[in-house]
Amino acid sequence: MNISEKINFTDTAPEDRSQEDRSMAIRESLRNAIIDRRLAPGTKLSESEVGSLFDVSRTVARAALQMLAFEGLVKTERNRGAFVSNPSPEEARQIFASRRLIEPGIVAAAVERITPEDIARFRRQLDEEQRFLNERGPAARRAEIKASGDFHLMLASVAGNVILQRFMDELVARSSLVIALYGRSGVSSCGHSEHTAVLDALEKGDGERAAKLMIHHIDHIEADLDLQLKQGSGLKDALSLA
Amino acid sequence: MNISEKINFTDTAPEDRSQEDRSMAIRESLRNAIIDRRLAPGTKLSESEVGSLFDVSRTVARAALQMLAFEGLVKTERNRGAFVSNPSPEEARQIFASRRLIEPGIVAAAVERITPEDIARFRRQLDEEQRFLNERGPAARRAEIKASGDFHLMLASVAGNVILQRFMDELVARSSLVIALYGRSGVSSCGHSEHTAVLDALEKGDGERAAKLMIHHIDHIEADLDLQLKQGSGLKDALSLA
DNA sequence: AATGCCAAGATTGCATACGATTTGCCCAAT
DNA sequence: ATTGGGCAAATCGTATGCAATCTTGGCATT
Structure with missing residues (x-):
């Protein structure tokens, strides 16, 4: 191969x-x-x-x-x-726990700094996301996952903290791996509408609401995972060695 | 040299x-x-x-x-x-902003998982911290800074999220650099009593209070910094080049 | 005296060579 | 037929060599 x-x-x-x-x-x-x-x-x-x-x-x-x-x-x-990497369910939980902790803070910082130009860029990004959502085929699926993560990264970017931005880089990337492994419905994995809802709240300057929406959004992503099953590789994990 | x-x-x-x-x-x-x-x-x-x-x-x-x-x-x-590294004042601000965001979450997670044995370990650690605080000389100063950071790292360790633990590893290490560059009173940089206060709240299971105390603690550390002055190397920074 | 230029020295970027470790396979022995 | 040993191939860990780049010192020129 x-x-x-x-x-x-x-x-x-x-x-x-x-x-x-x-x-x-x-x-x-x-x-x-x-x-x-x-x-x-x-x-x-x-x-x-x-x-x-x-x-x-x-x-x-x-x-x-x-x-x-x-x-x-x-x-x-x-x-x-x-x-x-083959993230374990436990790793997956920790990744999303970290996101639940960090992303509301990013949203709160973003609401202070976001400009109309940023908003316009976000709208374009969301349109593209929508486009991939409507297409079929694995290529569109991939593009959709990527675009969906990019929304979160753009948010981190406007928040203006390069350290948190790097943390988010890592968390979003690893989330993609986790979704690949444990995602169940797949397409609805990262609800497109929830992204627009967050953006709308940001545009209105309502940081509180945006942060709440973001937490719910992350909860939804994690809820769509099936973290009960042991991953197939078995044995090592079944015996909890190494 | x-x-x-x-x-x-x-x-x-x-x-x-x-x-x-x-x-x-x-x-x-x-x-x-x-x-x-x-x-x-x-x-x-x-x-x-x-x-x-x-x-x-x-x-x-x-x-x-x-x-x-x-x-x-x-x-x-x-x-x-x-x-x-020669962190800039802006970098320093971002480091502490990140800590303000992450550490309350770590405290909240820690209060759920901390055991009496952990508490005992923390007490020993704080005693050692106190010991260095009373000594004089640069070696004790160094040991004190190290021990003070270790408190935060131990907290991250009992929180049980290895990802956040790694983030804290980085943030605490970089904080030491920042304190070295911009610290003003030095010795009282990381108030020892505030550590014990956080631990006391944790022992009582009062996560709310522990988180609040932690935020104040971080605020105090940052307040002790002098982030206005450009760093001495001058010129490059004065002209904001590179 | 100050500035510009050039060559020598130092240091990094990268490729490659060699030893060490692991893996997989084959064959013999039970 | 299964198990165990041992050899061969593959891959990693590390050292080192060479080219490219940067720095530094001195020298000539203005």
Whole structure:
């Protein structure tokens, strides 16, 4: 099984100023492939394979994998390699608990700083989201998941706290993995209407309401998951070893 | 100027099971050196120097520096090297804003899970903190800052969310840097009595009150900073370049 | 004396080589 | 037929070498 066809090499931002760091570009590309499920959880990402795919040596491929490991998107096992993370139900719960804690604060900060231009950008983003929602096929599904996460990231961006923004980057990415593994209804996973409701409250300057809506939204996402089932890999988990 | 004397090679945990990863040990050692100010902000950490200090090649030293860069403790400039971070006042504000958001949630989670054994551990920790507070000299100051941060980390640990725990790891470490740069009264920086007050509320099961006390505590730490002054290095900052 | 320029030294970015560890397979022995 | 041992392939961990880039010191010029 080759992963080459799963990678979209045009992922790198067009404004790729002077190849700042090639490992960063590789990280972005792999990140995108993981969060919209072109790379399934458990997939092995060997250093040499990644390296030859991007025409770099193992050194720089390794750096990219280390970064992904740091943000929890891949897990590395010593002398074995890197694998796309397979978050456990417990991990999933902690991810959403963290989001429930952080996102209301982000909303509260955003309501103070959001501009009409921001609102317009959000509306465009939501339109696109809607578009993918109406389409069929796996590609549209992927795009929808991505767009849905982007809404939360845009919110973090206008909140203006780069640290929280980075935390959200990680949480949204890992949420995508969790939804891929445990999502049940799938399409309705990240209710589009709830995004617009949050945005409406923000536009009216009602931070309280926006924060409440956001919490409900996160609750709904988590409620759509089936976190009871043990993941299939079994044994290790069944025996709760390692 | 040699940094070798600033590093404490016994930092690595005694339970160093089978050298899991040498770069991790180096990271820990450097981290500790940074957060208790043996390495001042702005200090250059060259790959070869770090490597020879720990008797490893540049490859593994580099990995350690990359990890530290990821958690914001060092900044790397392309083709120039890695430097201990020099957080700006704005960064400092964002760090404390993040803590104000996250720590009350951690306290709320901790009150549900804390055990009498945990309480006893906390009391011992606070006693030690007090001990350092009474001593004089830079070594005691450093130990006090470290112990004060450890209180917050222990809290995150009993809260039981490993993701938030990692976020707090980063935030506490960066806070130490900020206090080193902008702290004014220094010793009273992280009021010891406020820690005991939080713990008392936790012991009584009063999560509401503990969370409120924690917010006030964070406010006090930040209020003790002087974030108006531009950092001394001048010029670059005065012109707000780079 | 101050400024601009150039070359030498130092340091990083990256690739590659080699040893160590793990995995998988094959074959023999029970 | 199943189990156990051992060898081979694959992959990772680490060191090191080379090219590119940046810094620094000195020298010439204004």
